[in-house]
Amino acid sequence: MNIIIVGASGDLTQRKIMPAIYDLYKDKLLPDDFHIVGFSRTQMTDDGFIKKLGAFKDYDQNFCSRIEYISGEYSNLDSYKKLGETILKHDGNRLIYLAIPPDILRDVTANISKAHIVTQCACEEDKTNSYCVKTGNWSRLIFEKPFGTDTDSAVDLNYYLQALFDEHQIYRIDHFLGKETVQNIMIFRFANSIFEPLWNNHYVDHIEINISEEVKIQSRGAYFDNAGIVRDVIQNHALQLLSLLTMEPPISFDADAIRDEKVKLLKSLALYDENTYKDHTIRGVYHGYLQETGVKQDSKTETFAAIRFFIQNWRWAGVPVYIRAGKALASKTTQAHIYFKELPHKLFKNIAPDRNLPNQIIFKFQPHEGIHLTCLSKIPGKNFELVPVEMDFNYQMNFNSRLPDAYERLLLDAINNDLSLFIRHDEIKEAWRFVDSFLKRWENNSQFPLYEYNPGQNGPEQMHTFIKRFGHLWNKEYCRLKI
Template sequence: MIDATTIVIFGASGDLTRRKLIPALFKQWRKQRLPAPLRIVGFAFSDWDTATFRSEMDSGIKEFVEEDFRQASYDDFCDMLHFVQGGFTESDDYARLEAAISELENDTTNRLYYLATPPRFFLPIVEQMHAQGMVQESDVAWRRVIIEKPFGNDLASAQALNTSLHKLLDEQQIYRIDHYLAKETVQNIMVFRFANAIFEPLWNRNYIDHVQISAVESVDVGHRAGYYDQAGVLRDMFQNHLMQLLSLVAMEPPASFEANSVRDEKAKVLKAVRPISPEALASHTIRGQYAGYRDAPDVADGSETPTYAALELYIDNWRWRGVPFYLRSGKALQQKATEIIIQFRGTPHNMFPIPADYSIRRNVLALCIQPHEAIHLRFETKVPDTDIDMRSVEMNFEYDLAFGKDSTPEAYERLLLEALDGDPTLFTRADSIEQAWRIIDPIIQGWQTAFAPPLDEYVTGSWGPASSDLMLSQAGRHWRYACAEH
């Protein structure tokens, strides 16, 4: 295969391109990891030319790339940038785009198309490219398409989009983004589980009492209110990020690290998640909305859109039968934290003469995903100079301390590199997306019916509705904040 590559960004005048994609490409170029020769062609509606594109991206790099990376002149990088103005649904504009790209490419060249566009354009763009022959691969040059999120609005629309895409592209040409998968801390879940011999033997219903997966945010809906009011927290966070974290924590060990082996296991475990029946919605789901949400611009009067949700899910297989997986996410909460808590079972018998007011605490393993990047293991220890007083202490691994500050690159850096390398492991396959919708869709639908739990209001800056705490306390459990506290 050849190295010469063109990256074509659809939606190149948008926020994602300026804030994430170009800075990520720039950093990888600085690290000399990009193929050469490389051209980056932007396509969007704005009345820009190549000079405008270069100066806009230059300002994006200055704003979003740390100074250490910028150092001397980077004119060579900006020289790789080109812009073609056009509309996503105008076939003439695709003919112009194809002509402009071909003129830049001296010889046979690979192409990576990045759809950084509103989701309604994903299919029309691929259709237009297909009609122009732009996605046709050859023996030596590949054509890949990165598709942003959200992928579908429900199970039916995700299936329809997959079916339509599969008529135009092979599955191996499609790279569906879930940027959570490229976070170093998320990639490390598989390494932690499967490159260490001591955790996996305990990783099952015999030793684990329950699992918590939280992705909580302190920001409110802000300028995304228009989109968010249509989507709500289940589409925004659960269908994609939380389901992906769940599959990594709960999947069986793949036979190899090859993309399809990993993706097979992820899809399999999602398939084993028991859908929540309408009758169980009131006891196994919580929906909340922060006070003041309805006053935000672009939010419908009397909106019932949930900004917080908590779910109690079960995985019906040998490893996990009966172990609750508590998932929660919300906006306008006390802190920003994404974390996975593995709560182990207690010891089978207490042999120590401990004070009546002390009970031996259970071991907790916390995988801290962001912004605190760490792994903490809590265990009991004897307090020195006492008979047998005990205290919980932690064994800590912090990314910053182990690997140096700022050791973890932005997710988009890794994703772009993986797509250029043709490794789809960190991208979501069609079946995983559909399985995730199969779990989330009935909840979204059920919340429109009389089976729905009440929409509980919560105070901004709190930890969400009291009903969420109650769901766990009724089972003798409580939400943990093992990463937020650090």
């Protein structure tokens, strides 16, 4: 098997892709005959490339002996022919990882196609096949986000890629989906009998997803200023989490059965209109953002966003969903909270008037992966005092083994032809359609407020009044005020 990394001199290759391949190799999960070919513009020898990789992880000699590096220009077909000749030295399947910025994606994929790096023997029939007709080998391509910047560009990009490759060769990666807890959402919901009966508007009061990062935009100013937190995080990670948490049970564990349900869920998100976007969304920017390198002086890009919306289907009608995401916040945390309704009659209200917290199921994705259920319990002793306690499922405590990195899992799935954790083109389109319904309105309304917050806060102060108007509190504040 050949693993070809385009954009091999970049950050993602060094920090994530190559360490993940190495860990798979160490765990004996790669075929014996694997080879790795790195391709990018930077001039380097094989040894120079290996040395560069070594700055992030120690690789053993046997692994390094399988690595080659080719330099070339992304828009020059001859460079890809040279790449093709190198790969031909090792017959076998081809996994092509496109670790490149989006603005060069079209050039790169067109040349990969023209140089027959995917259609290995250049037969006409290969163009509609995931396998090479002559050799029987497969070729698959892994694409990194962003997948477009709005509905139209995503659809357009998709047409472009589908003209070059078969949809089943296209693996659109969202590394969030490779996290153990994300995969466990489906197991938790559909392999246990006690949760699914409660998973609906009869028992759930509201849902909250939080994705907060402590870091600012670092060296990604030029990219981030054109994107903003909604495009960077909400359109993909947050909506992917939401769809796994709230979709209907798939008819099987097949990739397309799962993705069909995710698409149905995304299609049922209530779009914002001229009135709702003003009251049900809020955006912010951290103090000092305009001074970051690569950011436009008159930028209106948001580094914080919070939105409230509904899922318009039988199961979830009337249950508000809140999503909040931001940069330069107090902590690096990704969590989803399912808040259950309060009891119809509060039996203990005289004993613990301030302790009538609703039950919550919390999915913690980072920094510590786990699933927790909050319940009220009596404090041991003669007094009758109640306190919320958490029933914890923590990976470190329950499984005494290393948690594989998300990239490891996803690379292995791509090798094994399992598309379940990769995103299909229609999921991307539906997610953009929802996001566009408020984002385009923000962008067309220069008067729409962009509230400032100090780095290290949880977001702008206005986010509290935003959610209180609907009778809720953000999770952290909820705990602080009520527990």
